Amino acid sequence: MSFLNKTYKFVKQENLDGFLKAIGFPEEKITPVLSFTPDQKYTKEGDSYKYVTQGLDGPREVTFKSGVEFDDLIGPEKVPAKTTYVVDGNKIIQTVKSSFGVGTFTREFVGDDLFITMELEGWNGVAKRQYKAA
Secondary structure (H helix, E strand, O other), X not given: OOOOOOEEEEEEEEOHHHHHHHOOOOHHHHHHHHOOOXXXXXXXXXXXXXXXXXXXXXXXXXXXXXXXXXXXXXXXXXXXXXXXXXXXXXXXXXXXXXXXXXXXXXXXXXXXXXXXXXXXXXXXXXXXXXEEEO
């Protein structure tokens, strides 16, 4: 798990606007999200992991155990959701079930790169973000 304890900085993205439109995100809020590029960091303590980033509404820290579903609040509107993270080697697969639908965020760590792929049930598209360890 060489990805732990590194800070990842944004590099580029593609089709994030398509993903946001697919979940029904308000049109006037899409542009601010597209320009928002927060750092990400992942750590582990015992059998729990911690994901730390900056949300549009302030700092966000999520502590999770691999494979254990928990109640979550997502986005600036704090939409209730059920979230599960599964750590599988160099991947962290996050499944989010909310009123937006069921979304899957696959984080794959390759060397010093972090690739995030975002998919949504019923949407025939894929959004991607790339980060680089600082």
